[in-house]
Amino acid sequence: xxxxxxxxxxxxxxxxxxxxxxxxxxxxxxxxxxxxxxxxxxxxxxxxxxxxxxxxxxxxxxxxxxxxxxxxxxxxxxxxxxxxxxxxxxxxxxxxxxxxxxxxxxxxxxxxxxxxxxxxxxxxxxxxxxxxxxxxxxxxxxxxxxxxxxxxxxxxxxxxxxxxxxxxxxxxxxxxxxxxxxxxxxxxxxxxxxxxxxxxxxxxxxxxxxxxxxxxxxxxxxxxxxxxxxxxxxxxxxxxxxxxxxxxxxxxxxxxxxxxxxxxxxxxxxxxxxxxxxxxxxxxxxxxxxxxxxxxxxx
Amino acid sequence: xxxxxxxxxxxxxxxxxxxxxxxxxxxxxxxxxxxxxxxxxxxxxxxxxxxxxxxxxxxxxxxxxxxxxxxxxxxxxxxxxxxxxxxxxxxxxxxxxxxxxxxxxxxxxxxxxxxxxxxxxxxxxxxxxxxxxxxxxxxxxxxxxxxxxxxxxxxxxxxxxxxxxxxxxxxxxxxxxxxxxxxxxxxxxxxxxxxxxxxxxxxxxxxxxxxxxxxxxxxxxxxxxxxxxxxxxxxxxxxxxxxxxxxxxxxxxxxxxxxxxxxxxxxxxxxxxxxxxxxxxxxxxxxxxxxxxxxxxxxxxxxxx
Numbered sequence: 001x002x003x004x005x006x007x008x009x010x011x012x013x014x015x016x017x018x019x020x021x022x023x024x025x026x027x028x029x030x031x032x033x034x035x036x037x038x039x040x041x042x043x044x045x046x047x048x049x050x051x052x053x054x055x056x057x058x059x060x061x062x063x064x065x066x067x068x069x070x071x072x073x074x075x076x077x078x079x080x081x082x083x084x085x086x087x088x089x090x091x092x093x094x095x096x097x098x099x100x101x102x103x104x105x106x107x108x109x110x111x112x113x114x115x116x117x118x119x120x121x122x123x124x125x126x127x128x129x130x131x132x133x134x135x136x137x138x139x140x141x142x143x144x145x146x147x148x149x150x151x152x153x154x155x156x157x158x159x160x161x162x163x164x165x166x167x168x169x170x171x172x173x174x175x176x177x178x179x180x181x182x183x184x185x186x187x188x189x190x191x192x193x194x195x196x197x198x199x200x201x202x203x204x205x206x207x208x209x210x211x212x213x214x215x216x217x218x219x220x221x222x223x224x225x226x227x228x229x230x231x232x233x234x235x236x237x238x239x240x241x242x243x244x245x246x247x248x249x250x251x252x253x254x255x256x257x258x259x260x261x262x263x264x265x266x267x268x269x270x271x272x273x274x275x276x277x278x279x280x281x282x283x284x285x286x287x288x289x290x291x292x293x294x295x296x297x298x299x
Numbered sequence: 300x301x302x303x304x305x306x307x308x309x310x311x312x313x314x315x316x317x318x319x320x321x322x323x324x325x326x327x328x329x330x331x332x333x334x335x336x337x338x339x340x341x342x343x344x345x346x347x348x349x350x351x352x353x354x355x356x357x358x359x360x361x362x363x364x365x366x367x368x369x370x371x372x373x374x375x376x377x378x379x380x381x382x383x384x385x386x387x388x389x390x391x392x393x394x395x396x397x398x399x400x401x402x403x404x405x406x407x408x409x410x411x412x413x414x415x416x417x418x419x420x421x422x423x424x425x426x427x428x429x430x431x432x433x434x435x436x437x438x439x440x441x442x443x444x445x446x447x448x449x450x451x452x453x454x455x456x457x458x459x460x461x462x463x464x465x466x467x468x469x470x471x472x473x474x475x476x477x478x479x480x481x482x483x484x485x486x487x488x489x490x491x492x493x494x495x496x497x498x499x500x501x502x503x504x505x506x507x508x509x510x511x512x513x514x515x516x517x518x519x520x521x522x523x524x525x526x527x528x529x530x531x532x533x534x535x536x537x538x539x540x541x542x543x544x545x546x547x548x549x550x551x552x553x554x555x556x557x558x559x560x561x562x563x564x565x566x567x568x569x570x571x572x573x574x575x576x577x578x579x580x581x582x583x584x585x586x587x588x589x590x591x592x593x594x595x596x597x598x599x600x601x602x603x604x
Contacts, residue, residue: 060442065444065447065448111342126339129343131594132343132350134598138534138590139350140534142538142579146575148353151349151352170349238563249426267433270429273429278424
């Protein structure tokens with residue numbers, strides 16, 4: 001009798017172990033499936049871009065799921081500016097860089113000054129400044145596009161890169177102030193005080209003490225501003241109209257003006273346009289940690 | 300400053316007792332006051348020149364009541380209002396829910412989960428314009444990749460997605476979700492990681508199982524972060540121009556326009572800037588409560604700002 005119980009017990013144990021294993025592999029399998037679904041979901045539009053860019057013009061409409069005659073022809077056309085939409089491509093690429101760097105610089109400069117005066121010097125009524133920044137952060141940029149377009153005409157900045165730089169700086173700075181104020185709290189006030197006792201004026205404290213200690217936040221916000229400026233479309237499109245002043249985003253969207261456009265050239269342009277921000281993003285992902293949390297790039 | 304600290308800073312609904320910090324000695328005066336004002340001046344200048352002035356200008360442009368009669372008489376406007384509500388309501392909430400679930404998925408440590416996260420981020424790292432353009436061609440009815448796949452695998456001819464109102468709107472919303480899901484997943488992942496492990500251990504000692512730990516620890520700890528993220532993304536979605544403009548292009552026959560694109564369309568395609576401003580301003584009843592709520596939430600979470 002005891003033998004049968006023992007057998008039953010062993011059987012039970014085996015059974016439950018089997019059950020456990022089935023369950024574990026089941027869960028593992030479901031997770032793998034979900035992971036696979038995530039990969040497909042994330043990569044399909046990206047793959048589509050490459051598929052079209054690597055196809056010859058005649059092959060785009062063939063319905064193939066991979067390029068039958070993969071060719072770098074469309075990249076060659078973009079790089080050598082061999083198509084009339086792309087006649088000033090590298091110049092426009094330079095424009096995009098120029099706008100991005102200027103927006104980054106101005107955002108860091110204006111944002112750090114503002115957060116310094118509010119957070120460190122305790123400017124009376126400084127809360128008004130932070131509230132103004134917060135309000136700007138939560139107003140959708142596209143809602144201000146029409147009046148800003150008109151105002152840039154009034155300022156005489158129509159079709160001038162400065163107009164885009166100023167508009168984008170306006171929308172990037174609030175986030176900078178937000179991050180700088182938070183980060184600045186980790187820098188002890190005693191540093192400022194001792195510098196003052198040594199006779200430093202506020203500018204010296206800002207430049208020699210505050211900025212160097214803020215460098216991690218500066219990197220995070222700088223990356224954010226650069227990406228925002230590079231990726232932005234609406235303001236670039238509204239404020240810049242001539243091929244000379246256009247940025248790549250506007251030049252790229254020009255392909256949509258005509259139904260006859262060579263889509264493979266368009267996708268090759270899109271890939272070349274997308275590469276710098278992707279490289280920057282993955283390169284600075286660790287530093288962007290701070291930037292990630294609140295940095296929904298404003299649409 | 301790590302993601303975690305940031306996320307928890309946003310996530311904490313209650314105001315943390317802010318350490319009283321001395322200002323420079325006792326307040327600022329004299330030359331220092333001039334410095335302080337000078338430092339505040341650049342931001343004040345761009346705020347007045349590029350925020351206050353445009354807002355005032357916009358309010359003035361859209362102040363004529365006749366504009367709104369014209370607006371409400373336009374069926375395309377009413378469609379755009381419905382689309383905007385669906386876009387914001389479904390797009391944001393569905394995405395935040397998915398992001399919440401996915402953040403739990405990414406919490407499970409596996410050898411491949413890091414690599415998966417790198418791939419998963421790619422849509423967010425890609426600029427909106429190329430991504431949405433690609434999705435537009437992906438959905439093309441005649442030779443888009445989606446219908447090619449359907450034909451190759453199942454031998455069926457897929458529909459012309461962007462030629463139909465509901466599918467077009469669905470495409471825009473899906474594209475928006477595709478683009479921004481990674482970002483919010485990572486925020487919520489950071490929030491989940493910042494929940495103190497001791498809470499889970501204590502719950503385990505008390506005999507709480509997976510589901511109850513989820514319901515009584517994870518959910519309450521993340522509730523506020525989730526709410527702030529949802530509100531913030533509602534504002535972003537309300538102002539989102541790119542997805543609609545590049546995926547469906549507002550078509551067919553302007554039936555998938557949202558207010559952000561309709562305003563631009565009125566102002567620059569039809570050359571009725573005042574009507575465009577009025578269209579955008581009609582979103583204020585939705586935007587203002589959101590903005591007030593958000594400003595409160597964000598300020599509460601971090602003393603100032």
